[in-house]
Amino acid sequence: MTSDPHNGAGALPPITAHHLAELVQAGNRGASDALENNPPPHSALPSQTELTLLSRVIEIFGAIRQEAAAALNALHAEIAGRRELFTQERYEGRVRSIEASMRALLNRHGGELEQRVYDALKAKREYEYFNYAHRRTADPKVDKWQFIMLFLVVPLALESLLNGNFFAEASEFGLVGGAATAVIISALNISLGFLTGMWPARYCQHVRASHLFWALPVYAGIIALIIWFNLAVGHYREMLIASPDARSLQVLPRVLENPFAITELKSAALVLIGCIVAFAAAVKGYSAFGTYPGHGAAYKRWRQRWSAVEEERRRLDVTLLPELEAIRSGIGGFSEDCARELARLQSSKAAAEQARARYGARLAQLRSAKDAALMQYREANLRVRTDIPPAYFSQSLNVAEVDQPTELSEYGAVRALIDDYERQLANMPALVETTLRERLALVRGLDLAGEVERMKARAAEAGRDAFEQDEAARKQANAEFAAMPR
Amino acid sequence: MIRGVLIRLRSIADGVWRFLRETHIARLAIMAVKLWPSLRLLSISLALLVLGCATLAGLSARIVFVTLAPASPSGLGAGIAAGLVGVVLLELCAVVAIAGIEALLQLAHDTGRHRAGALLTLATLFAAAAAAGLLADGAALSVSAWLSSGIAAMLIAITGWFRRAYRKPAWRGFRDFHADVVEARHFLARAAHDV
Numbered sequence: 001m002t003s004d005p006h007n008g009a010g011a012l013p014p015i016t017a018h019h020l021a022e023l024v025q026a027g028n029r030g031a032s033d034a035l036e037n038n039p040p041p042h043s044a045l046p047s048q049t050e051l052t053l054l055s056r057v058i059e060i061f062g063a064i065r066q067e068a069a070a071a072l073n074a075l076h077a078e079i080a081g082r083r084e085l086f087t088q089e090r091y092e093g094r095v096r097s098i099e100a101s102m103r104a105l106l107n108r109h110g111g112e113l114e115q116r117v118y119d120a121l122k123a124k125r126e127y128e129y130f131n132y133a134h135r136r137t138a139d140p141k142v143d144k145w146q147f148i149m150l151f152l153v154v155p156l157a158l159e160s161l162l163n164g165n166f167f168a169e170a171s172e173f174g175l176v177g178g179a180a181t182a183v184i185i186s187a188l189n190i191s192l193g194f195l196t197g198m199w200p201a202r203y204c205q206h207v208r209a210s211h212l213f214w215a216l217p218v219y220a221g222i223i224a225l226i227i228w229f230n231l232a233v234g235h236y237r238e239m240l241i242a243s244p245d246a247r248s249l250q251v252l253p254r255v256l257e258n259p260f261a262i263t264e265l266k267s268a269a270l271v272l273i274g275c276i277v278a279f280a281a282a283v284k285g286y287s288a289f290g291t292y293p294g295h296g297a298a299y300k301r302w303r304q305r306w307s308a309v310e311e312e313r314r315r316l317d318v319t320l321l322p323e324l325e326a327i328r329s330g331i332g333g334f335s336e337d338c339a340r341e342l343a344r345l346q347s348s349k350a351a352a353e354q355a356r357a358r359y360g361a362r363l364a365q366l367r368s369a370k371d372a373a374l375m376q377y378r379e380a381n382l383r384v385r386t387d388i389p390p391a392y393f394s395q396s397l398n399v400a401e402v403d404q405p406t407e408l409s410e411y412g413a414v415r416a417l418i419d420d421y422e423r424q425l426a427n428m429p430a431l432v433e434t435t436l437r438e439r440l441a442l443v444r445g446l447d448l449a450g451e452v453e454r455m456k457a458r459a460a461e462a463g464r465d466a467f468e469q470d471e472a473a474r475k476q477a478n479a480e481f482a483a484m485p486r
Numbered sequence: 487m488i489r490g491v492l493i494r495l496r497s498i499a500d501g502v503w504r505f506l507r508e509t510h511i512a513r514l515a516i517m518a519v520k521l522w523p524s525l526r527l528l529s530i531s532l533a534l535l536v537l538g539c540a541t542l543a544g545l546s547a548r549i550v551f552v553t554l555a556p557a558s559p560s561g562l563g564a565g566i567a568a569g570l571v572g573v574v575l576l577e578l579c580a581v582v583a584i585a586g587i588e589a590l591l592q593l594a595h596d597t598g599r600h601r602a603g604a605l606l607t608l609a610t611l612f613a614a615a616a617a618a619g620l621l622a623d624g625a626a627l628s629v630s631a632w633l634s635s636g637i638a639a640m641l642i643a644i645t646g647w648f649r650r651a652y653r654k655p656a657w658r659g660f661r662d663f664h665a666d667v668v669e670a671r672h673f674l675a676r677a678a679h680d681v
Contacts, residue, residue: 207600208600209598209600209601209603209604210604212601212604212605212608213604213607213608216605216608217608
């Protein structure tokens with residue numbers, strides 16, 4: 001379909017009579033031959049110039065012929081190449097590849113699901129082992145992080161409000177300074193309390209009793225620290241009332257000297273409120289991530305893996321089925337491909353016709369140019385010469401290829417190819433349908449949803465099998481280890 | 487007639503004897519005696535506890551007697567008051583000791599042998615540190631230093647025994663901690679009713 005004829009036009013300029021005559025200097029030669037009355041009147045052979053002209057014509061004809069042949073051959077090759085792509089075997093291969101890609105897709109997703117199932121089962125077993133090893137009888141209650149934040153922020157705000165009220169009387173900056181101090185104090189209280197509940201309090205009940213050695217002292221230490229800190233806060237308030245420009249660090253010696261010497265009721269209330277808020281934060285910290293260290297994490301891992309399995313199953317339903325449908329829809333595309341190919345073939349046919357017409361036109365051009373150039377030579381000759389012209393001057397010189405052009409053999413070949421190909425394309429869908437009937441029926445009649453369901457069931461089964469194999473191998477290894485003589 | 491008086495006297499004596507047996511200090515002493523064949527160390531520590539109670543009661547009785555002696559020239563009233571105070575204090579000490587033992591048993595039952603062992607170790611460490619501190623800064627050895635070091639030594643011995651008896655299954659004298667604790671609690675619960 002590329003523009004071969006145009007290229008040919010670029011390579012070969014159009015042939016005119018003038019050009020041809022100039023090529024052999026027809027007029028000039030005619031006149032100069034005529035000075036010696038050449039060609040002689042009895043001559044039957046054309047003169048040298050005419051022969052040269054004829055040979056030029058044949059040369060040009062060769063070029064034209066070659067050009068047309070090249071265009072047609074290119075067309076032939078192109079069509080033949082396209083035909084290569086359009087065989088029944090190729091179509092069979094395509095059907096097979098569609099089937100194979102559907103299977104591959106199913107298998108890939110099945111493998112993913114299998115892995116997920118395996119992971120979930122493994123996490124479940126790990127969780128159960130955790131429960132066994134740590135003597136847990138119930139699932140932990142793990143709070144959402146929003147909930148935890150709420151439980152931290154609300155007491156913070158409440159205590160800050162209360163403390164700020166109490167400090168506002170004492171602080172020289174009024175409510176603002178009081179509020180700032182109060183927020184810092186309550187944040188410290190809450191974080192210390194949360195830390196106590198989350199860290200040592202949980203570890204005190206760890207199955208491994210050796211955790212008690214650090215957890216119990218830390219527990220007692222942090223509780224003492226919280227109480228001491230709140231006492232210091234109460235002292236600070238009293239000190240601020242006594243001398244408004246006291247620095248916060250100056251409270252330390254006073255507390256160390258006599259920690260319980262708080263006289264005013266509001267300062268005592270400050271201490272009490274701080275302790276209560278810290279206790280509430282500790283309770284929250286104790287229960288926020290499950291009351292046993294590590295329990296919540298194991299439980300969460302198992303739940304996450306399990307929900308991953310569920311999510312994968314749902315995803316298979318939602319995405320895999322349309323994907324498979326899209327792949328399968330490629331199977332009916334063959335007759336459309338044939339139709340498209342036929343349309344393209346029509347344009348190829350037109351191109352072949354065009355090349356042929358072009359060849360004919362150029363041949364006619366060449367013929368008339370040849371006649372005109374001969375005429376020019378003869379006219380010049382006739383004008384100048386003194387005796388009678390030779391007899392053959394009355395008739396034009398005949399070049400067989402140019403004057404009686406034969407049909408282009410390449411054109412015939414191309415047409416034959418095109419016709420053959422057309423016939424093949426027209427027959428192919430029906431042919432393919434008949435030869436691949438059972439395979440097509442197999443692919444078309446595939447129950448994709450059922451296949452996906454089966455795949456899911458198979459993957460779950462395989463995941464469980466793999467897990468059980470793992471377990472059996474582990475048990476075997478344990479038994480061997482136990483049976484080993486020591 | 488005489489037989490009836492004798493029977494009555496015997497029943498009175500029985501009642502007194504039963505009453506005496508059901509006092510807490512007697513229960514402590516009985517426990518110490520019953521533990522002697524199997525658990526010598528615990529028996530010794532219980533005996534020490536009884537001795538401590540008696541010492542405390544005796545000391546306070548003596549203080550009462552010394553305080554009241556100028557008021558009663560014959561010494562009879564002061565002696566009676568001192569005896570009463572001593573008996574009451576003895577019983578009070580024994581009650582407190584038994585309540586403490588019951589609490590300890592409850593704690594041990596709830597926490598299990600490993601944690602009980604860890605707690606015991608912690609307490610021992612604490613006591614040893616306190617004793618060491620008292621011994622270090624007291625130039626003249628005071629009563630409290632002696633007392634605390636004695637307690638620490640007792641605790642160390644009990645910890646070692648506990649470790650071997652309950653936490654080393656390979657040892658010959660390995661015992662079932664849970665069964666022991668349950669038995670001890672049963673013993674404490676029924677000690678009031680029969681010896």
